[in-house]
Amino acid sequence: MTGIVPAPISAEYPEGAAPFRLDDTTRLLVSGDGAAGVAETFAAMARRSTGFELPVVVDGSEGGEPAASDVVFVVADGEAPDGVAEGYTLESGDGGVRLASDTPAGLFRATQSLRQLLPAEIERADAATQPAGGWTVPAASVADAPRFAYRGSMLDVARHFFPVEDVLEHIDRIALLKLNVLHLHLTDDQGWRIRVDSWPELTVAGAATSVGGDGGGFYTKEDYRRIVEYAAERFVTVVPEVDLPGHTNAALHAYPELNCDGVAPSAYEGVEVGFSSLCAAPARAEATDRFLADVLGELAEMTPGPWLHVGGDESLATSEADYLDLVRRITAAGAATGKTLIGWHEMGASRELPAGTVGQYWDFVTPREDAAQLTTSFVEQGGSVILSPADVAYLDMKYPDDPDGPIGTKPGQLWADGPTTLEEAYGWEPTAIVPGLAEGDILGVEAPVWTETIATTPDLEFMVFPRIAAVAEIAWSPAPSAEALASARPSAEGGARDVDDFHARLAALGTHLDELGVAFRRVGGVPWV
Ligand code: TNX
Numbered sequence: 001m002t003g004i005v006p007a008p009i010s011a012e013y014p015e016g017a018a019p020f021r022l023d024d025t026t027r028l029l030v031s032g033d034g035a036a037g038v039a040e041t042f043a044a045m046a047r048r049s050t051g052f053e054l055p056v057v058v059d060g061s062e063g064g065e066p067a068a069s070d071v072v073f074v075v076a077d078g079e080a081p082d083g084v085a086e087g088y089t090l091e092s093g094d095g096g097v098r099l100a101s102d103t104p105a106g107l108f109r110a111t112q113s114l115r116q117l118l119p120a121e122i123e124r125a126d127a128a129t130q131p132a133g134g135w136t137v138p139a140a141s142v143a144d145a146p147r148f149a150y151r152g153s154m155l156d157v158a159r160h161f162f163p164v165e166d167v168l169e170h171i172d173r174i175a176l177l178k179l180n181v182l183h184l185h186l187t188d189d190q191g192w193r194i195r196v197d198s199w200p201e202l203t204v205a206g207a208a209t210s211v212g213g214d215g216g217g218f219y220t221k222e223d224y225r226r227i228v229e230y231a232a233e234r235f236v237t238v239v240p241e242v243d244l245p246g247h248t249n250a251a252l253h254a255y256p257e258l259n260c261d262g263v264a265p266s267a268y269e270g271v272e273v274g275f276s277s278l279c280a281a282p283a284r285a286e287a288t289d290r291f292l293a294d295v296l297g298e299l300a301e302m303t304p305g306p307w308l309h310v311g312g313d314e315s316l317a318t319s320e321a322d323y324l325d326l327v328r329r330i331t332a333a334g335a336a337t338g339k340t341l342i343g344w345h346e347m348g349a350s351r352e353l354p355a356g357t358v359g360q361y362w363d364f365v366t367p368r369e370d371a372a373q374l375t376t377s378f379v380e381q382g383g384s385v386i387l388s389p390a391d392v393a394y395l396d397m398k399y400p401d402d403p404d405g406p407i408g409t410k411p412g413q414l415w416a417d418g419p420t421t422l423e424e425a426y427g428w429e430p431t432a433i434v435p436g437l438a439e440g441d442i443l444g445v446e447a448p449v450w451t452e453t454i455a456t457t458p459d460l461e462f463m464v465f466p467r468i469a470a471v472a473e474i475a476w477s478p479a480p481s482a483e484a485l486a487s488a489r490p491s492a493e494g495g496a497r498d499v500d501d502f503h504a505r506l507a508a509l510g511t512h513l514d515e516l517g518v519a520f521r522r523v524g525g526v527p528w529v
Contacts, residue, residue: 003505032075034104051127087145150444243311274316
């Protein structure tokens with residue numbers, strides 16, 4: 001079974017052509033800035049599972065002439081299709097493999113296609129057993145580039161905490177799907193999960209518990225640095241979110257001076273939203289503004305990427321006037337760090353957003369109430385939009401007909417028109433959601449997983465996979481043709497995209513997920529092996 005998820009722009013597998021064989025003579029020949037690092041990341045995985053040496057050698061150096069068993073890694077101008085950032089080509093056959101891009105990031109994406117074309121055993125942690133037919137790659141010619149620049153996975157580590165090792169595994173798996181952003185929802189009512197040196201109680205009193213009292217946790221700065229570095233090796237940017245001014249009970253619990261009445265509320269272990277708020281009153285302005293400057297300043301220091309997410313959603317306990325005042329102060333403190341800010345679409349209520357502020361849309365595929373206007377407000381103010389429509393892209397929505405019984409026996413929520421099928425997650429078109437948003441206004445697409453009902457790693461994997469692959473394909477793969485869009489099937493049947501083809505490629509991906517030990521949901525309709 002051959003196929004790549006997300007679907008490339010073009011992929012040809014010439015019938016009858018001899019495959020490439022990776023063996024104990026294979027070398028990784030590199031040329032161009034950054035190629036060696038990408039080859040080393042690939043080698044670190046492939047050495048474990050194959051047991052081969054796979055030396056990284058500079059192409060053209062002494063003895064560095066490509067042989068038929070070699071994989072060539074090229075970074076050079078003019079290699080990416082149409083010069084699109086992160087674009088690449090992959091050629092394989094009995095003469096060798098050649099991966100090429102204009103950028104190291106594009107070359108890394110090429111390695112993730114190669115990873116999927118190799119036997120699934122490539123994912124194993126040791127070389128104890130080898131694939132029966134050897135380490136073959138079908139003869140292939142792939143030209144590829146992403147549709148959207150921002151392709152994200154959001155992990156809520158506030159409602160339930162997930163340790164560093166779990167986050168690193170998650171990063172490796174989203175990289176396999178060519179996602180390039182990990183958005184960490186680091187703070188919420190139930191917990192504050194990132195150390196801030198200037199406000200240490202945030203991760204003492206503020207991190208002691210989680211939903212249901214399932215235990216606390218937080219990332220030290222060293223933990224966070226490991227996450228950022230591991231992600232960077234996979235060309236994944238970490239976007240930290242501190243959710244403000246609502247969703248702040250953990251901070252209000254840790255610091256009485258942030259509360260209007262000066263009294264710290266109890267820690268919160270429930271699943272309600274919209275009851276907490278920073279205090280807008282002048283009496284608390286000094287503490288609140290110092291908090292904002294310190295927290296966002298330290299967060300920016302820990303963040304090599306360009307974005308800081310400041311939340312802004314569901315501030316139902318904040319009056320409209322206070323919300324606008326606090327958003328002005330939050331975004332001023334955020335912009336002072338030099339980062340570009342991202343906020344949930346409610347923040348579009350402000351007409352004083354810093355230049356370039358990105359709105360993250362979380363309403364439904366068909367916008368309700370004022371969600372569309374709030375979202376276009378970001379574009380009107382010179383920013384762009386990330387789309388995370390909750391009824392198709394929220395990975396915490398239940399799947400239908402849980403295998404173990406009726407809905408309700410497995411983790412997940414229903415509020416966003418759930419349950420959500422794999423085909424619904426696959427059957428939407430980013431330009432067809434918020435009227436007035438053009439392709440160029442859309443920075444990208446993100447699939448959040450909220451963890452009120454998800455307390456363990458197997459449950460997390462069950463909810464995330466395989467639907468995240470559907471969202472990854474919407475984010476990466478070419479837009480359906482105008483004809484396909486015009487005659488699209490209902491979104492429940494996959495919309496304008498070819499569901500059967502997706503299912504077949506997903507089954508191939510499933511063999512890799514199995515080898516990785518991912519406890520994914522074996523959704524009906526997919527020919528899983
Ligand atoms: C809505 S939509 C939330 C989160 C919840 C999630 C549960 C949005 C930006 N916020 O606070 O965790 O629903 O599905």
